[in-house]
Amino acid sequence: MKNIIYFFQFIFISLFFLIFKFLRLKLSSAIGGKLFQIVGPIFRSNKLIRENIKKALPQLNNDEIKKINKQMWNNYGRIFSEYMFLKNFRHNLNQSNISIDGQEILDEIKKLNTPVIFVSGHFSNFELMAMQIEKSGIKLAAIYRPLNNKFLNTIMERMRKKYICKVQIKKGISGIRDIVKFYKKNYSTALMIDQRVSEGIKVNFFKHKASTTTIPAQLVKKYKMPIVPVFIERYKNIKFKITIQKPIYFSDDASTENITSKLNEVLEKMIISKPEQWIWSHSRWK
8 A cells, every 4th residue: 555655655756847847947846835834734743843943943933934835845845856857966057056065174184185974964955065065076975865765766766866966875884885885085075964874873952852863973983084074054045065073073072972072063053044944844853
């Protein structure tokens, strides 16, 4: 039964992708945003989203929470529609839509040819971050979570490998082995650290305990790799700014918990700066 549902989801979404392809980027992004504002709350709990926002940002009133919720769905829908235009972004057809603050940091990483760990969260159109890092000439392996829908996942994996980052590593035990394998070939690693994980540890995230990945901390402790936070924000609908922050170096005696907590603090600052562009619909504190 589940496979039948997944198949019809695949047909439905493929139809939308086909329509978006003919409408072009600007119009498709706008339609996707409006569409998700309408249908998004039907498929995801508005109650969970409100609770998450209130837990992280308790100073906000109900109107402010509603505004963030609405804008989040709009951004979510824009991301969905923009998948059809990854080729455009990859091959500079929309290069004027992306600016990078901190290109000199990427240039230095490329020059030194020493692996680093790029970390970020699901902000704005998050797929563009790994794309731009790889386009800067850095050898990169990106960690991703496969979609539950196996039909859609086949398409997404193909698109990610072709347009975002050639080396894609699935989350999990086998993924750790692949990270080490590519590290030995001087590949940097990119991963999102904002989702709840079963294999993580409980550390503070907005003053509440949340299960958080320890992959960055493990790599820091074993290989002394610096961590480079990356933040992407959307402005003027289809324009983006990617900020490459200065590398973070941890001391040899830094614990896994301390490193993981520090990275959550970095993530918190990103979210506070643009709360409407972070995806609040995950069960982050479950």
